Amino acid sequence: MKAYFIGGGIGSLAGAAFLIRDGGFAGDDITIFEKLPLMGGSLDGARLLDGSYSLRGGRMLTTDHYECTWDLLSSISSLEHRTQTVRDETLAFNVQHKANSRARLVDRNRFKVDVTRMGFTMRDRTELFRLTEASEELLGNSRITDWLSAPFFETNFWYMWQTTFAFQPWHSAVELKRYLHRFMNEFPRIETLGGVKRTVYNQYDAIVRPLMNWLEERNVRFVHDARVTDIEFVDGGAKLSAGRLVLDIGGKGSTVSVEDGLVFFENGSMTDASSLGSMTSPPERLTKADSHGWELWEKIAAGRPEFGNPAVFNSSIPESYWASFTITCRDSRFFDQMEAFTGNVAGTGGLVTFKDSNWLMSVVLYHQPHFPDQEKDVQVFWGYALHPDRVGDFVAKPMSDCGGAEIMRELCGHLNFDPAIFEKASCIPCRMPYITSMFMPREKSDRPLPVPPNCSNLAFVSQFVEIPDDVVFTVEYSIRAAQMAVYELLKIKRPVPAITRHDKSIRVLIDTIQKAFA
């Protein structure tokens, strides 16, 4: 049997690995089609031609969750330490570099906010409790603002939770409820980010490259610049079966018969239509009309409600976009001053959020080097803003109209640092119009199951599938979807690792209540 993956993100790479490791597939029977020139999807990280580095995102993982991720990475060898798996290498790294933020929120006067208290009133607690305990049926496609009153959005808790996980007040109440349950054990330590685990390097080098290497060693076929434009179905009686893929490979049309094979489709991408700017220019404003990234899902879901409803996720860029930036420093001045200000050595602090900033800007200083090829005097950090459409405090423009130099000026304003500190640095802005599309309010039926019940050989593997109790905007969600899909289609007996129910632990519940009332 052959297997075909549409999309080369972590969901597909994981799916291919599960097919080989647990399903007995030969690597050369697996093909991965990716419309972009590189595999890895949203897990990117690269050095640009001018020597600046760029990351669309930086990931926080945990070891108390991410069950399927660690299961996968426990089979993948590290590229630098060949006798170690990526899982063991990452765990060892985190023993040495423990997260313990000392400057999680900074206010407009550059004070480090005392975040030991969540800042709740009794009304905030009651409303939050009501949302946490409401059933998903009751929450339906309501928004967070339908459940929580305006003062809640000024609490320390909201600033920290929102910026750790990238929520907006208008996002799905169901998703917030799921996060509160799934990450309940993070709540009592949210101000230190004590549960967060980091990868040794950026996630392209730390996760994607070792996984690609493992798949390449087993002869998996990767086809770049290959967009699947249609899946033609064969009506096989009771069940629908994918019969043919229609492809555009580097501008040339072709088809592949998949009738006797399995098809795994990455329906939708949070980084679709993203674009990079430069020091002097903002990123271009692209949309799905430019990227064609959602077309295939839209096409096959038309008239097939079991394949979900992409329009719910991709129709409102103002509600689903934000912007990030990567700064490459060529001397240590910024890192030195930040370490002195925050009290955190780079790699131990996590997000520093300027809570009063118009753009709602956060930065995170990773352990260095963050890229294996980084030169000694180079230091790289990442930041993002949840409101890039608002005029800045120190630059009279929305961030989305700013080049990198203006973003660095705004950052210096919030820190009261002399902008000359960045005279040797470069900043690459990145616009992501669909970055929180998976948090948009939705009904349960708006996302397909990993294997829709009426499909014999088609699975969905992405952030836009329905997995009970798990939370989107995580690497784990895509890997779990892949593991579920592979195991179901191949009827593999080995269980998919269960979601750890910290919200059922008495200890966690007591700690959570104590924290909420502190």
Ligand SMILES: Cc1cc2nc3c(=O)[nH]c(=O)nc-3n(C[C@H](O)[C@H](O)[C@H](O)COP(=O)(O)OP(=O)(O)OC[C@H]3O[C@@H](n4cnc5c(N)ncnc54)[C@H](O)[C@@H]3O)c2cc1C
């Ligand atoms: C800024 C940012 C911060 C993040 N922070 C965290 C974090 O802290 N913790 C965490 O766990 N996760 C985080 N994530 C989320 C995590 O990176 C993603 O959930 C995960 O990488 C998604 O993987 P995926 O394989 O499902 O999708 P993607 O990586 O989006 O890959 C899908 C791929 O499919 C391709 N594709 C789609 N349609 C077609 C087609 N028709 N033909 C060919 N190719 C197609 C796309 O081009 C894309 O490359 C973050 C992501 C970003 C961007």
